[in-house]
Amino acid sequence: MSAAADISLDSVSRHYETPGGVVRAVDGITIGIEAGSSVAITGPSGCGKSTLLGLIGGLDVPSQGTVTVGAHRVSDLDERERARIRRDELGLVFQSDNLLPFLTAVENVMLQLALRSRDAGSERAVSLLDRLGLAGHRDKLPDQLSGGQRQRVAVARALVHEPAVILADEPTGSLDAESAAGILELLLDVQHERGATLVMVTHDLGVAAQLDRTLALRDGRVA
């Protein structure tokens, strides 16, 4: 398992040039997240939550400011290095499961390991899926699974390589209450168990309340 990582954002802005003018999706945010803690990012639609998560995950780079994850100044790294950090140290879960449709459940999980090693075995992926209650569904394709099962496979994929940081973008947004509760419980359990840092974007204040800390955004700034 990777050691838990601090996350810090210093005067981070992300602006987009559009025909209607400059859109300031994130506008000068400075925050620090301690290693091993869990943080909920809340706010109305369009306030910059997902953009912020993308900046932390290195999927995007800030227009200004610096983003640091553990020892890495992500905002200064090239795409190749950022991809390495995502592969080795980050686990990403999205509102949509984003499973590859031609891979079985276990292969989707093994994919994350294959990204790191040329010879990814199935043992760790199988045990994780078993733990997530998907023992009988390992060899099914995503289309053969329910929405909740698919999301659990996506969580397993995000956790299988034991990342230091888990980034979740509304992971329960498209699920019913029961499945959502199960997914949240799973993420928190793993986070506590492994001491990973969890950053979760959510609209649901009830979900946010279960995390260590809540960061409310409005118009790209911390409210």
Place this chain on the structure above:
Amino acid sequence: MLTYVWRDLVRNPRRTIASIAGIALGIGLFSGVLFFVDGSGATMTERSLAPLALDMQRVISSPLGRTLRLEQAISPTGRLRAGQDATVTLRVVNSGSEPANEVVVNDEPPPPLAYVHGTMTRDGAPVPDAAGSSPLAQGVARSGLNIGTVPPNSSVTFTYAARANRSVRTVGTLPLAGTVSSREDVIPQRANTGAPLAISQVRTRIARLPGVAAADRLSFVDLGPDSLRSGTATVEDPVRVFAFDRTYRRHYPSIRLARGSFTRDGALLSAEAARHLGVHPGDTVQVTVPGRAAPLSLPVSGVVDLSRATPLFSSRKTSELERFIYVPDAIVVSPAVFDDTIVPAYQAAAATLGNQLKTFPVLEVDALVDRDRLQSDPARAFAQTKAIARSIQRVAPGQDYLIDNISNTLQVARDDARVGKRTFLFLGLPGVVLAAFLAAYAGTILADAQRREQATLRIRGAHALHLRRMLLYRTAALAGAGSILGAALGFVAVMAILGTDTLFSASAGQLVVSGLIGAAVGMAVTALALYVPGRRALRREITQERREIAASTTPAWQRWGLDFALLGIAIVAEVVAVQSGAFDAPVTSVAAGEAVSLPSYLLVAPMLAWAAGVLVAVRVSQTLAGRIRLPNPRFGPLVGGTMRRSLRRRPRALATGIAGVGLVSAFGVGIVIFAATYDEAKAADARFTVGADLRITPSALSPRPHPPAYGNGLRVQGVAGVTPVVSELDNSVLIGPNNQDRETLTAIDPSSFERVAALSDAFFVGRTAASAMAALRADPRGVLVDRTTADDLEVAPGDRVQVLLARGTKQQVLESMRVVGLYKRFPGFPEGTNLVANLGFYRDATHLDDASFFLARVGNRSRAGIDRAVAALRAGPAREDPINVESTATSLDKDRSSLTALNVTGLVDLDSLFTLLMSAAAIAIFVFGLMLQRRREYVTLRALGARAGQVRALVVGEAGIVVVSGLVAGIAVGTAMAFLLVRILRPLFVLDPGTTFATGDVAGLAALVLAAGILSALAATAILRRLDPTSLLRET
């Protein structure tokens, strides 16, 4: 709603361009072929008419003039009741100065009148009936009465009674049918025809007709051996006397004046005749003419080379029309001399009883049609020349007959053009199919891409009808724009390939119609191809649509086995065609008035094989993909493991791409092989026609002999070997066990001929070319016999035969020879030669030493190599002795069928251009479609930490598999298609064209397609980098 669709199209340019590109290219090819056919029509008219020696010949049917006429009358001319009699009077008048011999009068009373038996009188004396019927209409054949000789300036009168079987209102209007003929004028002449027009009057009237550029008199007569002399020198062979004026020579420039001048009073001698007599301009020659007591003495004003004068020596016989039958010894006199001296002499000779004239003078008016006025389309040009021919026939009807060479040629060209258009359309039809395929493919991707937008519209209240109307508008816009763009693209491409002059030689109407057909067909087909997948997508539930694997059910064609069914039909069609001998159509010739025979159904098999072959290839690729082994329980390397699973579990996702690339590349490969085969066949035909790479014929103007050793001097730089050939038309007689016939014998030196000539084992029956030459070498008295000749004269290999060599010359000699082999055709003699003998033996037997021509092999057979050798010959031997050099390059301009005049290379260029563009479009549509469908997968991989190179490898890998699979399928299917397609070339060539696999061209095509695939994939990955993963991954 229109506005929404318009904005959608404008604001999603990539989608719009992808949809339009395929349509525009496919329709571009189809329209291009239509425009190409229009433009090529002009080439066909020009090329088919180019070798034509004479456009139209009006031949006077009574060359010695008509002095005999028949006057016929019936009385009364008014009403005649049933049972009443009328009197018919016939008066034969000879108004000439010579007696008319063997005069035959033929007549029957016009119905409802009938001859009254026993009423015939001649000059008042009764003439008995012939076996109960009228003496003027005897027996079953209704033969006339031979009244013997009618002296000059005298007449003979017949009368007879004719009874009306029923009432006749006006007897004077009944058609009279009396005719008269004589030994001097054998063609029966109708009664009461006016005085015949003189040939000069006929010429003047024809020259005035619209569409006639020129009309010139030509007269000639063949005289026997020893008819031409000068002093003590005599021409021992037959002589032909021509009469034409200077205008004729100007209109037919193949009559070349070598020395002296062409004066009104002087005579021109052919170079051969001048050489034989040893005369020069200024000398005098004597011509012995039948019917003339003293020879005709003429001053020689010049020497003329007639060896290529096709208007003079083209056969006038219908059985061998336009065949060049050369008479080396000829003299040209003025028309006045011919009319005033030669014709009267023949009149006198013909009128002399007991005189058997072998030949009669031929008097004709040769008309040149104004070719500039002819339409470029052979069919329209044919209609024009037929109209001109009808006008010419209306001048002095019944007095002569018309040989309409130009209409005959254009009729063949018209029929050939129809075949050509059908063939070309077949080569263009794949364009429509590919346009439809690419449109349907783009339509599927478009529907996929619009899934979310349509869902949003549905949520906002749009119902199915709204969505269908939007689909209709979008389809109409894309198909319309693509088709119009395609038609324009086709036009521009053809303009670039054919050139503006050729393209615009087609009428504007033709081009507009072709453009409209191209755009309309394109619009209809592609609109359907775009609309159907869009409509299907609308019917599907959005959630269903997202399930890519579940949704990709087995396509209908695969379920129903359409691929195997089509393949089966193609095989059956081919087998039936082969069994029925459809590919064995005889080789045709414009000169022989034969059009190419090419049934349309022969084109069905290649077309079906093309579609079915690619579908079978797709099925096979899916089966193979389903058998890919997975490295369970391990994942394996990221790229390899991911790609293997993707290919195995969703093979159909790539099938469309493989089908697209396969269809386009199969078409391209088929066309490339077709073109290579065509070129090869054309070159082989040219070598066969020439006999070798070069044919060197000593000029008629050459004063020196040309023994076989003369060939040594022709071995200049670039010429690797020379062989002498002796051959003259009908120069021998083959005497078989039961029959004999005049034959054309060719004498060769077997050793050098084998090294030089375009010999092929396929030419000989039951033996190789080498063994046939060895047999001639081993047995000097051996003779090879043409298979048909052998059948006719019932001779077979091993038989002893008698052959009269050098027939018609003083050296003719009868020799015993042995048949050593049979052949089907012989190089250098496309019209055929009956016998082939050993030159050494021929020379020993006849003591004739002159070669007719020499064949030469060049060291380098490329066009440049041949040109260099020809240049060396012209610079060397030709300076010392005039020679004519014909090469395979010049022979290519003398194609047998006007269909081969079609610019197939241009068509192939057009097809190749569009093949490449369509390949690129198909690959680009596939790759970008793949990107559109799988961008979330690729972005997910990136989000999970995949390196850019790994994602790129996945995209390029899948695209590469599609391109390579499509290419492999395309090359296999294209080769098979070409194999079927080249069979249709059989009737166009003398030699059977084998399939030529153009390795270099196919490899080049494959490399370009592969490069297009890789470039498209790299461009797609560049776009991938620009996608916003954060927002894309949030999409549900």
